[in-house]
Every structure is written in C-alpha cells, then in structure tokens.
Amino acid sequence: MPRSLKYALAVIAVLALLPLALVAKARVATSPRPRVHLIFDMDNQPKFKAQSANPLFADGRAMRLPVPGTVARGTLVPQEVATGRKGVQWLEVIPVPVDRQLLLRGQERYNIFCAPCHGYSGYGDGAVQRRAERLEEGTWTPVASFHTETARARPVGYIFNAITNGVRTMPPYGAQIPVEDRWAIVAYVKALQRSQWATLADVPKEVRPQLEVRMREHDGTR
Amino acid sequence: MSEHGRSRWVFPPWVNQLRVVAGVALVVIPVYLVVLVGFGASPRTTDVGYAPEQPVPYSHALHVGQLGLDCRYCHNTVEEAAKAAIPPTQTCMNCHARIRAASPKLLSVRESYATGMPIPWVRVHDLPDYVYFDHSAHVRRGVGCVSCHGRVDTMEVVQQVEPLSMGWCLDCHRNPDPHLRPPELVTSMDWVPPEKPEVYGRRLREQLGIRPSTDCGTCHR
Structure with missing residues (x-):
C-alpha cells in the first residue's frame, strides 16, 4: 500500500473520533447556547403561549393585562370577604367557615408566603429578616412580631387587609395569594398567636398530665 | 507494447490489502454511524445541560438553597395552572x-x-408546541419539582437536567411509583422516601387513585 494512502486512512480514522468527542462533551458540559434542534417538526409554531412575547404590542407581552378592577368570572365574592371590612369597620370575625382544613391550608400558605420574613412561629425572625440584618444596609425595617400586645389585638379584617394591600413597609400580596387563601392565612396567624399565649386550661384534659411533666422538666411556667 | 506500459492496466499487488480495509470499513462504519446518531441525536446530548444566560443573574442557590424560599412563593400559579409562571x-x-x-x-x-x-427572562425548559403539559396535574398528584427540574436549590444558573423527551415522559407515565411523594411535599428538594421508592410510591398511587394515561390525547391535542 502506498504510504500516502496509509496516512489518509489514519487521518480519516482520527477525524472520525472528533464528532464522538464533541458528543461526549455535549453530554457532560452545560452550555448557554440555544439547544441543537435536529428535526424541527412543529416544535415552534406561530402561536402565542402563556407569557410568550408578541412584538405587535409596545410592551412585548402576548398576554394583555386586565383593566384594573377586573373580576374574573366566578371569582366575585361579597365585599366584606374581598376587603376585610364592613363599611369602615374591620371585620372581627373571619367571614368564611373556619375548620381544620382551612387552618391546615393556612399553615401551608403561611409557610410559603409569610414565613420568609415573619418566621415559622411569627416572631419576625424569618430567613429574609435574618439576611437583611446581616447585610446591614440600613434600608430594611425589622419585621414585626405577631406576639406583641398590639399585634394580638388586631382584628382579623386588619390582618386580611395587611396581606392584601401591604402595611407600612410590607408589600401587598393580594396579587400573589387568592382571597380564600388569605383568609386561611389569617386563621392560621390567629392560631399561631393563640399558641404562644396558651395556658394549661387551653389543653385538653387527657393530655394535661403529660404536658405538666414536660413543663416541670423544662422549668417553664407558661 | 513494453513491460512498463502494460503494467499501467494491471492492479498492483498491494490492492489486495484493500479488501481487508474494505471489510473492516464495512463493519466499523455502520457501527460508528449508529453510535454517533444514537448518542449525538439523543435529547440527553442536545437538550440536557442547556443553561442560558439570564437578563438578571438570579441565583436559585441563594434564594431557595440558603434562604429556603418555597418554589411557590414565586411560581405561585403552579398548583392551579398548566404553567408555573415566571x-x-x-x-x-x-x-x-x-x-x-x-x-x-x-x-x-x-x-x-x-x-x-x-x-x-429566557425560557430554560421548553417543550415542543404540540405538547400540552400541565404542571397542576402533576404537582397536585405528588410528582416533586425535583423529579423533572433537578436540584434547583443548588443551581447558580438554572440548567435543564432531564431530557424532557417523549420517551422520558412515558417512562414515568407507565411506572410512576418511584417518582411519587405526598402532595404536600412536592416542593421539598431533599425529600427521600421512608422506604423503597417503588413500595412507598405504589401505596401512594393506590391511596390517591393515580392512573397516569398513556393515550396520545393526554399530551397531544
């Protein structure tokens, strides 16, 4: 075999390894470049999906913003339920049925939306609060505790309104949390407050002895 | 005609060696192509590892991993809607x-x-437009975020970790047991089943009546 042919075969064999090496690299490394699209099929269709861009509109949103004050069909609730007040008075009683289901829902939603600042027990010691403290930027107002006399005296309507529209430096969460969930959170906040000021008389009789033992061990009084 | 002149028209002896080369090539080239296309065109090669640069260097590692924010604090539509909204x-x-x-x-x-x-924001997980995936259907039945999106709580830049291919979807639709968890724990990133995933998942599937469909119309309309 002529030498030139042998060399050519060797070069082809080595070059053939290159695509394999590229494939191997693509399988282990991340890449910011758009995905390789081998077969297009109808992967990208000329239609607009949720949160996609539409150059026809000045703001580029394919989804148009509803007119302020729009109420989606089937979501209209009585004024008191939607605002937490009757006339100018804060509601003193939660206007939806409060049961175990609602409290559990409230606990879950509280832990998602409120606990980052207010803390899981409501003392105002959430992870975001602690980070803001560490950063010492001077722009942060410490989160209030739910267990002060003032906080405990707040009517439920006030708490609902604080979630919906924000209060002082707290931002509004009305857009993030639906009405029912906001009342569930209110119910849970009330339960949290009760839990931190509970007396032995609040505990069912059957489990009281158990608790008394624990309290003596702990040397606690409350 | 001279001796030299005639040899121009006769194959030289080394051509016999080409038969060996051709034989080897006939075996090696098809194997090579199958391997190259099989691995190269796989979504694990073309799609997994996509980590686009975002307009804001938002770190899930900080917000989820360190601060412990729940996925739903930001992606709050995920339980109600098809799309986990940005x-x-x-x-x-x-x-x-x-x-x-x-x-x-x-x-x-x-x-x-x-x-x-x-x-x-640049979309990381993008299914073909003829696929109608619904987040709420999965999240409410206890398919954890981590099953499809990986350990987002450790990612500085979000990347695709699963192929999101049809075969991959069907793997789970045919045998969901190892991927099920109690629906209230879907957003937990480090949850591990208390017993063998197949056994635990099977019990959950029976309790919750989960029957994932493999009909075409489930995902394609």
Whole structure:
C-alpha cells in the first residue's frame, strides 16, 4: 500500500473520533447556547403561549393585562370577604367557615408566603429578616412580631387587609395569594398567636398530665 | 507494447490489502454511524445541560438553597395552572425594594418595575408546541419539582437536567411509583422516601387513585 494512502486512512480514522468527542462533551458540559434542534417538526409554531412575547404590542407581552378592577368570572365574592371590612369597620370575625382544613391550608400558605420574613412561629425572625440584618444596609425595617400586645389585638379584617394591600413597609400580596387563601392565612396567624399565649386550661384534659411533666422538666411556667 | 506500459492496466499487488480495509470499513462504519446518531441525536446530548444566560443573574442557590424560599412563593400559579409562571417583577421587588436596593445586578429589575416593561427572562425548559403539559396535574398528584427540574436549590444558573423527551415522559407515565411523594411535599428538594421508592410510591398511587394515561390525547391535542 502506498504510504500516502496509509496516512489518509489514519487521518480519516482520527477525524472520525472528533464528532464522538464533541458528543461526549455535549453530554457532560452545560452550555448557554440555544439547544441543537435536529428535526424541527412543529416544535415552534406561530402561536402565542402563556407569557410568550408578541412584538405587535409596545410592551412585548402576548398576554394583555386586565383593566384594573377586573373580576374574573366566578371569582366575585361579597365585599366584606374581598376587603376585610364592613363599611369602615374591620371585620372581627373571619367571614368564611373556619375548620381544620382551612387552618391546615393556612399553615401551608403561611409557610410559603409569610414565613420568609415573619418566621415559622411569627416572631419576625424569618430567613429574609435574618439576611437583611446581616447585610446591614440600613434600608430594611425589622419585621414585626405577631406576639406583641398590639399585634394580638388586631382584628382579623386588619390582618386580611395587611396581606392584601401591604402595611407600612410590607408589600401587598393580594396579587400573589387568592382571597380564600388569605383568609386561611389569617386563621392560621390567629392560631399561631393563640399558641404562644396558651395556658394549661387551653389543653385538653387527657393530655394535661403529660404536658405538666414536660413543663416541670423544662422549668417553664407558661 | 513494453513491460512498463502494460503494467499501467494491471492492479498492483498491494490492492489486495484493500479488501481487508474494505471489510473492516464495512463493519466499523455502520457501527460508528449508529453510535454517533444514537448518542449525538439523543435529547440527553442536545437538550440536557442547556443553561442560558439570564437578563438578571438570579441565583436559585441563594434564594431557595440558603434562604429556603418555597418554589411557590414565586411560581405561585403552579398548583392551579398548566404553567408555573415566571413571577412578575413585583415579586422581586417584595424584598428588593429594601434589600440590595442599589445593587447593579438588579438594575434591570428596577428598570422593569419603573417602566412596566417585562424582564426578558429566557425560557430554560421548553417543550415542543404540540405538547400540552400541565404542571397542576402533576404537582397536585405528588410528582416533586425535583423529579423533572433537578436540584434547583443548588443551581447558580438554572440548567435543564432531564431530557424532557417523549420517551422520558412515558417512562414515568407507565411506572410512576418511584417518582411519587405526598402532595404536600412536592416542593421539598431533599425529600427521600421512608422506604423503597417503588413500595412507598405504589401505596401512594393506590391511596390517591393515580392512573397516569398513556393515550396520545393526554399530551397531544
């Protein structure tokens, strides 16, 4: 075999390894470049999906913003339920049925939306609060505790309104949390407050002895 | 005709060696092509590892991993809607109106908040337009976020970790047991089943009556 042919075969064999090496690299490394699209099929269709861009509109949103004050069909609730007040008075009683289901829902939603600042027990010691403290930027107002006399005296309507529209430096969460969930959170906040000021008389009789033992061990009084 | 002249028309002896080369090539080339196309065209090669640069260097490792924010704090539509929405700028400003309020990294967030123009986030997980995936159907039945999105709580830059191919979807639709968890724990990133995943998942599937469909019309309309 002529030498030139042998060399050519060797070069082809080595070059053939290159695509394999590229494939191997693509399988282990991340890449910011758009995905390789081998077969297009109808992967990208000329239609607009949720949160996609539409150059026809000045703001580029394919989804148009509803007119302020729009109420989606089937979501209209009585004024008191939607605002937490009757006339100018804060509601003193939660206007939806409060049961175990609602409290559990409230606990879950509280832990998602409120606990980052207010803390899981409501003392105002959430992870975001602690980070803001560490950063010492001077722009942060410490989160209030739910267990002060003032906080405990707040009517439920006030708490609902604080979630919906924000209060002082707290931002509004009305857009993030639906009405029912906001009342569930209110119910849970009330339960949290009760839990931190509970007396032995609040505990069912059957489990009281158990608790008394624990309290003596702990040397606690409350 | 001279001796030399005639040899121009006769194959030289070394051509016999080419038969061996051709034989080897006949075996090696098809194997090579199958391996190359099989691995090269696989979504694990073309799609997994996609980590686009975002307009804001948002770190899930910080917000989820360190601060412990729940996925649903930002992606709050995930339990009700097909799409786990990218949050509006307002959600960022909930905290960043007062934390890192002057950070240059957050410039485009503040701009977006002031002008009302959306932040052009780049979509990482993008299914073909003929697939109608519904987040709520999966999340409410206890398929954890981590099953499809990986350990987002450790990612500085979000990347695709699963192929999101049809075969991959069907693997789970045919045998969901190892991927099920109690629906209230879907957002937990480090949850491990208390017993063998198949056994635990099977019990959950029977309790909750989960029957994933493999009909074409389930995902394609």
